[in-house]
Amino acid sequence: HKLICLEVVGTYSAEVRKLSLRILDLICEGLGVEAGYFADELSKIQGLVANHYPSCPNPSLVLGLGGHCDPNLLTIQQDVYGLQIFKGEQWVGVESLPHAFVINIANQLEMTSNGKLKSAKHRAVTNSSIARTSIVTFISPSRECVIEPAKALVSVCSPPLFKAVQYKEFSDTYMAKTHDPNSTAVESYKFQA
Numbered sequence: 609h610k611l612i613c614l615e616v617v618g619t620y621s622a623e624v625r626k627l628s629l630r631i632l633d634l635i636c637e638g639l640g641v642e643a644g645y646f647a648d649e650l651s652k653i654q655g656l657v658a659n660h661y662p663s664c665p666n667p668s669l670v671l672g673l674g675g676h677c678d679p680n681l682l683t684i685q686q687d688v689y690g691l692q693i694f695k696g697e698q699w700v701g702v703e704s705l706p707h708a709f710v711i712n713i714a715n716q717l718e719m720t721s722n723g724k725l726k727s728a729k730h731r732a733v734t735n736s737s738i739a740r741t742s743i744v745t746f747i748s749p750s751r752e753c754v755i756e757p758a759k760a761l762v763s764v765c766s767p768p769l770f771k772a773v774q775y776k777e778f779s780d781t782y783m784a785k786t787h788d789p790n791s792t793a794v795e796s797y798k799f800q801a
């Protein structure tokens with residue numbers, strides 16, 4: 609079983625990587641940033657997480673995973689009902705489409721795009737009848753990578769909104785702020801207006 613699983617995970621991860629790089633190139637095109645901008649250090653690390661949420665007798669009292677934005681660059685997960693995004697000041701369920709992926713913009717896309725893209729706040733709710741497993745891929749910068757707004761998006765009229773920071777420092781700030789209701793890691797690297 610172990611060997612089969614390794615093979616499946618390997619194939620899945622390689623395909624998800626290709627998809628991610630394609631999506632990132634489309635994002636470059638949309639932003640007006642040179643193709644391949646995210647292809648090296650900014651997307652170097654790929655992580656795979658399986659979250660398992662047992663069924664819960666009282667879903668209104670128990671969240672699967674509390675509201676958060678992901679610290680990495682781009683998150684790709686297979687679509688299973690239970691994911692919600694915070695939109696228009698309320699939690700909205702993500703419609704479940706068979707064979708579709710959900711793509712979440714994460715913190716590093718917000719900072720590199722100079723705020724043009726916003727990290728999506730999301731959470732997972734539990735369900736009283738069925739258990740749920742979500743398979744989530746995190747595309748992240750290398751720890752040494754310096755994150756800053758892309759030069760192509762910065763000008764006199766559009767000054768940088770975020771300070772440059774090494775991803776390992778950002779990650780430590782993110783961890784330190786996980787239970788801070790008043791500010792986020794991204795906010796701590798914003799230039800004060």
Ligand SMILES: O=C(O)CCC(=O)C(=O)O
Nearest residue numbers: 659678690691732742744
């Ligand atoms: O299980 C889910 O649908 C959400 C998982 C998630 O947001 C995460 O692992 O960061």
Ligand SMILES: [Fe+2]
Nearest residue numbers: 676677678730
């Ligand atoms: Fe997440």
